[in-house]
Amino acid sequence: MVRRVLVTGGAGFIGSHYVRTLLTGGYPAWADASVTVLDKLTYSGNLASLAPVEGGFTFVHGDICDAELLARVVPGHDVVVNFAAETHVDRSITGPDVFATTNVLGTHRLVRAALEAGVGVFVQVSTDEVYGSIAEGAWTEDAPVSPNSPYSAAKAGGDHMALAYARTHGLDVRLTRCGNNYGPYQYPEKIIPLFVTRLLEGRGVPLYGNGRNEREWIHVDDHCRGIQLVAERGRAGEVYHISGSHPLTNLDLTNRLLRALGKGPEMIEWVEDRKGHDLRYALDDSKLRALGFRPGTDFDEGLAATVRWYVERPDWWKPLLGGER
Numbered sequence: 644m645v646r647r648v649l650v651t652g653g654a655g656f657i658g659s660h661y662v663r664t665l666l667t668g669g670y671p672a673w674a675d676a677s678v679t680v681l682d683k684l685t686y687s688g689n690l691a692s693l694a695p696v697e698g699g700f701t702f703v704h705g706d707i708c709d710a711e712l713l714a715r716v717v718p719g720h721d722v723v724v725n726f727a728a729e730t731h732v733d734r735s736i737t738g739p740d741v742f743a744t745t746n747v748l749g750t751h752r753l754v755r756a757a758l759e760a761g762v763g764v765f766v767q768v769s770t771d772e773v774y775g776s777i778a779e780g781a782w783t784e785d786a787p788v789s790p791n792s793p794y795s796a797a798k799a800g801g802d803h804m805a806l807a808y809a810r811t812h813g814l815d816v817r818l819t820r821c822g823n824n825y826g827p828y829q830y831p832e833k834i835i836p837l838f839v840t841r842l843l844e845g846r847g848v849p850l851y852g853n854g855r856n857e858r859e860w861i862h863v864d865d866h867c868r869g870i871q872l873v874a875e876r877g878r879a880g881e882v883y884h885i886s887g888s889h890p891l892t893n894l895d896l897t898n899r900l901l902r903a904l905g906k907g908p909e910m911i912e913w914v915e916d917r918k919g920h921d922l923r924y925a926l927d928d929s930k931l932r933a934l935g936f937r938p939g940t941d942f943d944e945g946l947a948a949t950v951r952w953y954v955e956r957p958d959w960w961k962p963l964l965g966g967e968r
């Protein structure tokens with residue numbers, strides 16, 4: 644029985660969705676679990692994203708690289724779900740050190756603390772970007788990892804560390820890899836909240852290269868339900884893909900956002916392509932579907948609701964706007 648869950652990175656976009664859902668009965672098998680959130684509160688970590696469930700969890704302000712802190716916090720938990728990471732590819736190009744530190748060393752320290760504390764299940768949340776770029780078809784879980792950006796390389800390093808603890812020490816590590824998430828509470832540096840909030844301020848939207856880069860989109864709620872399914876029913880040492888199966892080029896996505904906000908293509912500011920920009924990601928998630936996974940959010944409805952959320956919640960995103968936008 645799961646009594647105590649440690650959610651690292653639980654104040655970020657996806658982790659906070661997971662915590663809000665868990666604490667409001669969205670995962671019935673774990674409805675009685677008590678929850679600890681450990682988060683460093685970097686620029687993308689925000690306790691305001693946990694305000695709807697304030698008082699329902701224990702919060703620890705700390706770093707997954709801090710072994711002494713982990714030795715105090717991790718014992719007593721049955722499950723660790725690790726969302727904590729540096730996550731923005733652009734930042735990994737200009738300032739990669741913290742990516743190596745948090746995503747590789749931090750994951751390692753956390754998985755080691757979990758082993759020493761006798762944690763039952765460790766879920767490592769990862770990304771399709773570790774595979775590199777694929778011209779056609781889709782990656783299965785046994786595809787070779789071939790990351791191109793410092794972000795994805797660091798995520799791949801953390802993934803390997805976590806899986807090594809499964810193989811070497813027999814720790815029950817389960818790894819999930821997912822495509823691009825959308826939804827409320829996403830830091831306004833990622834394409835959807837960046838473009839929506841800029842358009843709401845009457846500004847143009849910077850689109851990389853020729854806009855033909857293709858990503859698979861999934862609502863954050865579906866991603867989190869996939870993670871939960873793996874936490875409840877996955878197998879030790881296994882990798883699971885989670886896919887919304889909704890591919891879209893950045894240009895198509897931009898045009899949808901422009902239409903949703905009643906703006907025209909003149910708002911697009913074409914900018915020089917991101918260095919090493921992967922052209923296409925695509926995941927085969929039949930392994931998770933065999934466990935019963937089905938994405939539940941229709942993309943058009945989910946995107947419309949997401950745009951509405953940013954329209955209605957400037958109180959959440961306006962305080963986050965920095966000088967670099």
Ligand SMILES: NC(=O)c1ccc[n+]([C@@H]2O[C@H](COP(=O)([O-])OP(=O)(O)OC[C@H]3O[C@@H](n4cnc5c(N)ncnc54)[C@H](O)[C@@H]3O)[C@@H](O)[C@H]2O)c1
Nearest residue numbers: 652654655656657683684685687688706707727728823824
């Ligand atoms: N956003 C996506 O589309 C996507 C897709 C697939 C996988 N992922 C993965 O999901 C996870 C969560 O992504 P997100 O989009 O919510 O990111 P995010 O940037 O919104 O949140 C990251 C959270 O981790 C915290 N954090 C960062 N470094 C930390 C450290 N050293 N110690 C403790 N906490 C730390 C931050 O404060 C923040 O709360 C990441 O591991 C990411 O690689 C994200």
